[in-house]
Amino acid sequence: MDEDRPTPGIAEELSPGLRRVLADNPSPMTYWGTNTYLVGTRDIAVIDPGPDDAAHLAAILGALDTGQRVSHVLVTHSHVDHSPLAHRLARETGAQVHGFGLSHAGRSAIMTQLAASGLEDAGEGVDAGFAPDVALSDGMVIEAEGWALEALWTPGHLGNHMAFAVGDTVFCGDLVMGWASSLVAPPDGDLTDFMASCRRLRIRGAKVFHSGHGAPIQDPMGRLDWLLAHREGREASILDALRDGPADAQSLARRVYTDTPVALLGAAARNVLAHLIDLHGRNLVAPDGNLTATSRFELL
Secondary structure (H helix, E strand, C coil), X not given: CCCCCCCCCCCEEEEXXXXXXXCCCCECCCECCCEEEEECCCXXXXXXXXXXXXXXXXXXXXXXXXXXXXXXXXXXXXXXXXXXXXXXHHHHHCCEEEECCCCCCCCCXXXXXXXXXXXXXXXXXXXXXXXXXXXXXXXXXXXXXXXXXXXXXXXXXXXXXXXXXXXXXXXXXXXXXXXXXCCCCCCCCCHHHHHHHHHHHHHHCCCEEEECCCCCECCHHHHHHHHHHHHHHHXXXXXXXXXXXXXXXXXXXXXXXXXXXXXXXXXXXXXXXXXXXXXXXXXXXXXXXXXXXXXXXEEC
C-alpha cells in the first residue's frame, strides 16, 4: 500500500472548499480505498459516498462543520465501492441522490446483446439496487450555494459512469486513475465508450483530476495520453497475435499477457474481449458466427 495513504475517516482539505474522506476499504481493486469528496463550504455536495459502512457514514457526517449541510449526494457510477452508502446518507441528511441512472443504464447495444446471451457481470461488484432520485443527463449543471458542478456522461468503465467538473477540476470516478489503468470488462465495461470518454476529457482539458481511488492526478492530460497509448499498444499486440490465425479471448490473453499470474488470466481475457469487441465494431476483426465471449476472431 502507498506510504502516503491518507488516514481513513479523517476529512483532509485538498483545496479551498474541497475535502476528501477516505473509506477504509483497501483492496487490489480499490487501492487505498474509495475517495469520498466533500465540495462546498456551506451547502455540501458529497461525491461517491462509498460502501455501505457505518463508520464511513459517521466520518462523512462528522466532517460537517457548524452551519454546513449535505445538500446533494452525487454518484459517479454504481459499483459497490462507490454507491451503496448513497441512499443511507440521503436519508440521514434529507438530500437527494443524483446519478446517471440504474446500474445497467447507458449500456451500449452490443453489451446489452452480450449480457442477454449469458455473459455475466465481470465480478467487480455492481450495486444492482442503485436507483438515483434525480437522473442526470450529459451537460446538466447541479448547483447550490457557492458551487456549480457540470455532469459529464463518461461511459466505458460502466455504462452509467459520470464525471463532475467545476472550473479546471474534474472528479473522474474510475474512468481515470493515477495508480493503475482502469478496468474495462464486458458487459459492464465498453472499450469503444472508454476511449471516446477519455478523448472527450482530453479535448476538454483540466488542471487536476480527483479520482475514485488514489492521489490527485496533477498531470491529467499526460495521464490520459498514457491511458490511450496503453490501450492502443494492447490493441496492436492483439492484432499481431491474430496474424497467426483465428483465436478466442482466452488464448489471446495467454499470449499477450505473458507476465500475468494464472489466477488473473480470467480478468485478462475479459480485457482482451473488450478489445476484440471494439475491433469488431471498427471492422478490423470478425467472430466466427454470433458474437459471444467464447467466439474465435480472425483478421479482416
